[in-house]
Amino acid sequence: MNFKKWISFGLAGCFLFSGCAAQREQAQAALENSQQENRYEATSFAMDTVMTFTIIHEDGEELLIDAEQEIRRLENLFSVTLDDSEVRQINENAGDKPVHVSADTLALLKTGEELGEKTGNAFDIAIYPVVKAWGFTEEEHSVPSQETIDRLLPLTNLDGLILNEEDSTAYLEKEGMAIDLGGVAKGYASDRVKDLLKEKGVESALLSLGGNICAIGSKPDGNPWKTAVQNPIDENDYVGLLEATDTCIITSGGYQRYFEEDGKRYHHIIDPATGWPAESGLLSVTIVCESGTKADALSTALFVMGLEDALSYWKSQNDFEAIFVTEDGEVVATEGLKDSFTFEGKDNDFTYRLAER
Structure with a gap:
């Protein structure tokens, strides 16, 4: 700095x-x-x-x-690429088990979910699998096939994000789901x-x-x-x-x-x-x-x-x-x-x- x-x-x-x-x-x-x-x-x-x-x-x-x-x-909590970030752990355990998260991560997940609902899903923190298919995550760009997009879109449904405020956990129900708080x-x-x-x-x-x-x-x-x-x-x-x-x-x-x-x-x-x-x-x-x-x-x-x-x-x-x-x-x-x-x-x-x- x-x-x-x-x-x-x-x-x-x-x-x-x-x-x-x-x-x-x-x-x-x-x-x-x-x-x-x-x-x-x-x-x-x-x-x-x-x-x-x-x-x-x-x-x-x-x-x-x-x-x-x-x-x-906050970067160490929210990064989708850092190995030990909470978001990375949530994504890696999709379809397997809930992950205990900090108050900040839980609050931002909840806010992202709410804003998605209020905007008719025009904003979607679960869009990451599709964004990755386009290559914007690693900046290795390519146009995915419509078949690929059709396969990935069901994984972006925020109904599959389960937040438990009492236990302070976050869980993605389907394997292959992933969130991005960017x-x-x-x-x-x-x-x-x-x-x-x-x-x-x-x-x-x-x-x-x-x-x-x-x-x-x-x-x-x-x-x-x-x-x-x-x-x-x-x-x-x-x-x-x-x-x-x-x-x-x-x-x-x-x-x-x-x-x-x-x-x-x-x-x-x-x-x-x-x-x-x-x-x-x-x-x-x-x-x-x-x-x-x-x-x-x-x-x-x-x-x-x-x-x-x-x-x-x-x-x-x-x-x-x-x-x-x-x-x-x-x-x-x-x-x-x-x-x-x-x-x-x-x-x-x-x-x-x-x-x-």
Whole structure:
């Protein structure tokens, strides 16, 4: 983990997506040209992604270490690849026996199960066998046959996940079933780190877990943090800026991980109903929500749903907002973001509208 104390702070906005080197250089220059004590920043690699923590606190150096240790602890529970992780043990004992799990794993399994039910299984923590068949787990990509997909889809039914809260165990009823918490793990980790830092008295911080953003409070000057919503067709561009105070901002999009075969692009967001990459007409979905866990799951679920069904789901809820970028070049923000989202994609031929309840 690399960390240092920043004695400067003057950035108007934090551009926190991959690429966009020019903005990052401008941000760095802004930081170095102004003064602010007790700013600490660390960069680490965990959960298969780069994470950056910015904490404004006199004990920031120690808190950065605490934050990284919490991330490592959760990774050791949730990783689908680490030999001794609880998720790996659940998968290896599918169809055989229940596995005793920690409170964190049980809580996240239960939340994943509930969010799957609420989204009509558009989000599915049991989709792992199909994702693996596409090669996204080991990044050895290939298009599986329809026969393979048809054979694996019955293994993704969450009815086969048995959680026993009294005994704190998890059990997959069918051999070959497997769960993957990657769709919610970073969101959950951001929630846990946020809680840890708040308990330690932190009132201003920004956490970026592979682009999953979690803002604690506002910037020290009282202004909200700012983050850019990436243009899905140009990693060096963005379609707008979001102001954030005490909230999480998480984006899912087909542009993030994909491969091409025979001239066709296949992305990593699998539709649980078909076993194929979702063809929903969306390029990306950004969720703004107090809960990082929920935002993480919903960014995937609403991407799978497509714009109209996603907006219908949003209208039925009252605890999150969203920004959609469509294949037709439209940016749609929900009305709760009217005052916090600034559309800046018109020069790239995007159109913009506000969705109302």
